[in-house]
Amino acid sequence: MDEKIQSAYQEEMLRLEHTSKKIDQQLERLQRIPAYYGKDLTEQVLDSMREQSRRNLSKAVDEPYFGRLDFQESGKGAPTPYYIGKAGIEEEGSSKLLVIDWRAPVASLFYSFTGGLDAAAYDSPDGLIDGLVYLKRNVVIRKQILQRVVDTFDREQDSLAAHDEFLLYRLGENKDNKLRDIVSTIQAEQDRIIRAAKNTALIIQGVAGSGKTTVALHRLAYLLYQYRDQIRAEKMIIFAPNRMFLDYISSVLPELGVGDIQQNTFSDWALDILEQEVKLADPTVTLNTWFAIGPNRPEINEHAPGRFKGSLSFKEDLEQKLASFEQIYIPSSSFQPWEGKVLPIQTIHEWFFVENNHYPLAKRRDRVVARIKRWLEMELEPIWEMSRKKELKQKSAQKLRTYLKSWPEHTALSLYQLLYPDTQFKHKTVQHEDLAPLLFVHCRLHGIPSERMFDHVVVDEAQDFSPFQIAVLDMFTRNRSFTILGDLSQGIHAYQGIMDWKEFSSMFPEEQSGYFELERSYRSTMEIIQFANSVLSRGGQTGLLAVPVFRSGDKVRILQTEKSERMKMLIKALNRIRAGSSSTIAVIARTEKQSEKLYGNLQQAGIPCNSISSRQREYKGGISVLPVYLAKGLEFDAVILMDVDGEHYTSSIIDAKLLYVGCTRCLHELWLLYSGEASPLVDLQDRENISTEFPQ
Known part of the structure; x- marks a missing residue:
């Protein structure tokens, strides 16, 4: 081991021992303090703070930090080493921080600083703080064991040579069935x-x-x-x-x-x-x-x-229809509860359009109806003859029910259908594109x-x-x-x-x-990304193409097989991949029906796997069988794409996007199987990135 590297490793070993000891002491002390269940607000706040500290310390026990930044603030005599972790840890009895939270202002330098001898700066609550970065160091700690120390910048050497090496080390790790945090490898463009x-x-x-x-x-x-x-x-x-x-x-x-x-x-x-x-x-x-x-x-x-229905022009049309509906929403005639007594329509208009104009439609209706009922009560109040009063009360109640039939209460669905009579929904079943308009109507009704x-x-x-x-x-x-x-x-x-x-x-x-x-x-190897980019280009896509990090791997395997032999070839490919280090593998079909059939065939062949459908709520890892349109957003160590022929993947842009999605799911290995003629989206002449032979 290089003397400088060995020195850095020894230095970080001592620091880790010191930090771990302090964390253990703090955690032990906090765990001895019983939880507070009383009603004193001050004690409740203190107990909540202690619980937060316990959580932070428990999380930091195995991996207290992942980075170090030595920064000398302008006007200060020497650089200060800042250790950066997922949670800030204070040193007891001191204003000093053992570990800086990755979200703290000074920690932003760890992500934004990209080398050079010029001054660096970060925004703080006190304004811009500038100074010089002397060291930027990545460390890998697992279960309190220091596994790796990499200096990604050293002012003495003005070097960032190891930066990509450390990034590639982290990117090369295999996937499990959950997405992971990236606090130790956030890049400058991501940090912004x-x-x-x-x-x-x-x-x-x-x-x-x-x-x-x-x-x-x-x-x-x-x-x-x-x-x-x-x-x-x-x-x-x-x-x-x-x-x-x-x-x-x-x-x-x-x-x-x-x-x-x-x-x-x-x-x-x-x-x-x-x-x-x-x-x-x-x-x-x-x-x-x-x-x-x-x-x-x-x-x-x-x-x-x-x-x-998802366009802003449809929203504008709906707004106009709602505005027109609002003008004719209330009844057009005055309310006459009994002969000789009239509540003028002008008064009802005033209540609806002026006094309650700031309320949503349904609330305005409720308030105006309540106002009409109060008006009735006030008109009945002076009548002293009980039989006459009872008669008029019953009569006015019936009249009001009849009057309000011309002013029905609407739900979002009933009003939507009223505004768009051609849109009818059987058993109140709507399409996905109707949800936004329905929500918009609901908000206009209820706020x-x-x-x-x-x-x-x-x-x-x-x-x-x-x-x-x-x-x-x-x-x-x-x-x-x-x-x-x-x-x-x-x-x-x-x-x-x-x-x-x-x-x-x-x-x-x-x-x-x-x-x-x-x-x-940062996901796939250079070979996979360059192949996936060519799929988009051959489909006519001219937008932003991916730029791979310098991580080379196996070539993309594109294998032709007879239709009758495709399951044998799939199982052979799966066994080859499983013999390596891949722990998550996706078998991706073109449609859900084909995916279900593949899943059944693999089950019969004794291959342990999980089926992913549009109704799925959990991703279980291992071998997954799924249609290509459900693969978006997921990651796997290896991917096998089935039936990549001209029938399943034409030269259309939508098929190019589907195939691109399938190709870009994997970190390390990509296999494409086809029968007959390969899809026109696949460049079989790209010998730099593909291989048409089964690996020996």
Whole structure:
């Protein structure tokens, strides 16, 4: 071992021993203090602080920190070593910090500093702090054992040579069935997104494997740390494409010490607000229609039902119809409870359009009806003859019931159908594209209670959201605080989603929005990324292509097999992959029906595997069999794509995006099997990145 490396390792061993001892002492002391169950507010606060410290210390026991930054602030005599971890740890009896929280201002230098001898700076509550970075060091600690020490910058050498080496070391680790945090490897371009101001609508175009989902989750943790007095975790929400994806990302926030953040799909959230007034049509019908094989698949354009009902022009039309409806909503005639007594329509108009104008429609109706009832009571009050009073009371009640029939109470569904008579829903079953309009109508009827408002909203796979959906979410979000992320190259649900990020950015003021591009892919090897890029290019995609980090691996395996032999070849490929180090493997079919058949065949062959369907709520790891359109957002060590021929993957842009999604799911190994002629999206002449031979 090099003398300098050995010295650094010994130094970090001593520091780890010191830190671990301090953490153990603090944790032992705190665990001896019994929990407080009394009613004294001061003691409750102190107990809560102790519990938070216990959690932080317990989390830090095995891996107290992952990085070190030696920074000399201008005007100070010597550099200070800052150790950076997932949680800040104070040294008892001292103002000194044993470990700096990764979200702290000074820790931003660990991510943003990219080398050089010039001064560096970070924003602090006291203003800009500048100085010199002397050392940037990555360390890997597992179960209190120091495993790796890598200096990614040393001022004495002005070197960043080891930076990529450490990144590749972390990227080369195998996947399990959960997404992991990336606090130790956050890159400068990712850090800028994470630390962006709260009241901003961020739109992030990130290529496959750029870490955009993980960045968004880390941004939530940062916002809670930085704006702890302004926002609450339970007022933040993540919208994901499906329940299985939520399960897949479920461990990241707890690892970062963050709990209570809401996680949902747009459809489940919408149905909850609509109080289950409607049911959602089976999504598999839509999926099987749009992802069918052959010429019968519908064409995706702006006239597709999902795109039309999800557009801002449809929202404007709905707004105009609601405004017109409001003008004719109340009865057109005066109310006459009995002969000789009249409540003029002008008075009812005044109550509805002036006095209660600031209330939503249903609330205004309720208040005006209550006002009419009070008026009746006041008119009946002077009548002293009891029999006459009783007669008029009964008569007026009947008259009011008749009068209110011309002023019916509406639900979101009944009003939506009234405004669009051609839109009828059998058994109150609606399509996904109807949810945003229904929510909009619901809000106009009932308003938005304060407890339903969000402090920050994350929309993942946002290219599959419609502008109308984002507009509705904006109504529920304070200060337009959004993190909207996705990849247009993976826009396989374009029948309901967007074609350009401008469809979203145009909805926010320029000074209150930001657009970022993440073009580096950290997931797959160079060979896989370059092959996947060629698939997009051959399909006519001209957008942002992924730039791989310098991590080389096996060539992409593209194997031809007879149809009768495809299952034998699949099992042979699986056995070869399983003999290596891969622990998560995906077998990806073109459709859900084909996926189910493959799953059954593998089960019969005795291959342990899990089937993933559109109704799935949990990703279990191991070998997964799934259709390509459900693979988006997931990661595997290895992927086998089935039936990559001209019938299953044509040269169309949607098929190119589907195949691109399948190719970019893997970290280390990609296999494509086909019979007959290969898909026109596959370049069999690309000998630099592919191999057509089964590995020996």
